[in-house]
Amino acid sequence: MINYTPVSAANTVSRPVSHGHANNTEDEFAMNMPRSPSHGKQEFSGGWPERIQANINIIEGNASKPIVRSPPIIKLNGKGIIGKRTINIIQGKFGSHKSRLAEMLLSLLLSDRYCDTDFCGFTKDEMILFLLAYVDTERNQSEQFPMAIQQIRKLAGHDPFQSHDRLIPYSLIGFERKDRLNALKAFVEAAMQVSSHHLFILLDVVTDCIGDFNNASESLELFDFLNMLINDHNITFLLIIHENPGTDKARGHTGTEASNKASTIMQIGFEKVNNKDSDLIAVKFLKLRSGKKPDPLYLYFDESRHCLARASQDMINSTMQERRKKADTGMIADCLGDLLAEPRKQKDLVDELSAKFEAHANTVKERLREIAEQRLPINDANGIACELAIEESAGKPTMYSLAPSLESWAA
Incomplete structure (x- = not known):
């Protein structure tokens, strides 16, 4: 065990590892284990005004030149x-x-x-x-x-x-x-x-x-x-x-x-x-x-x-064919995250789903009702857990939309 000094961003590593196999990896790793963690805290010199200005300077410096995005891993x-x-x-x-x-x-x-x-x-x-x-x-x-x-x-x-x-x-x-x-x-x-x-x-x-x-x-x-x-x-x-x-x-x-x-x-x-x-x-x-x-x-x-x-x-x-035969509720729910990026009228949504699943319009309406009543989870385009909301008013077209689930609000 050796004394440990937290690594800076510019000095991430002290020595490279070979590209092959090694039997002493665990020994080498154990030597670097700190006696107590530093909790990831960065050290800054100066007071809050200096820290704030340093932060702004870094972002402004990077934003003042073309940025080439790193290729994905x-x-x-x-x-x-x-x-x-x-x-x-x-x-x-x-x-x-x-x-x-x-x-x-x-x-x-x-x-x-x-x-x-x-x-x-x-x-x-x-x-x-x-x-x-x-x-x-x-x-x-x-x-x-x-x-x-x-x-x-x-x-x-x-x-x-x-x-x-x-x-x-x-x-x-x-x-x-x-x-x-x-x-x-x-x-x-x-x-x-x-x-x-x-x-x-x-x-x-x-x-x-x-x-x-x-x-x-x-x-x-x-x-x-x-x-x-x-x-x-x-x-x-x-x-x-x-x-x-x-x-x-x-x-x-x-x-x-x-x-x-x-x-x-x-x-x-x-x-x-x-x-x-x-x-x-x-x-x-x-x-x-x-x-x-x-x-x-x-x-x-x-x-x-x-x-x-x-x-x-x-x-x-x-x-998928077996699921489409019954216009499976789970399968329809999977589509709603993309189809309901904005609220939609019943006719527009039902027509699109009927064509997609080769199902009768009344079957699709029934499945949508089941999805809403069972509060089946639907993830919107941002990955937020939602539920299907059906708004029905006399003299107005029925509307379908996504509403954040109660669990999302509670969290």
């Missing part, structure tokens, strides 16, 4: 999904393969040009080397978490049983909840000194990184810390979070704050047929700050390889 079918120095989310219900999707992305970032794994349309910026940190809060350290690390190495084309110097596993299970945020801060500060590579940190799950995910002050402290890091250092975060039962809302105050701060929100879950889970898994983009949201990515769980794989077009078509 990860693309999906050629479209930027995760950018540098951002906070990103994968959310879903229990058993929806959230962690496996995240592990596939870590494998992609760990892979080299000769890796033959099919990453389901995801590609990375080949010009960047990443130091990957996987922070786990749920699985045991004897079997479950080590097996996940082995799977990441294997999918990346490396020896699953050989440690890799660009992949650091870390578990918060051994820390009491009241100490977890400090343990996370200490780990991140130490990781920043290990390598000059871009630091990509997966928090699985982020709600377990603090004492109480419904505590607003703890949630704000966590995200203030993450925001400081992405602003001052070469770091990107991917957060996994559970959804509340029966809704599409991420869990607690932490989930609300995560949704607000995230640049990209991916939702993963099984497509339903007759209210039962099918084998088809959809990855939907609830929010993409960098541009228009891409179409859903369809996957399935390949038991033989123990990983997610691309669903065939036949599998997609058969599942």
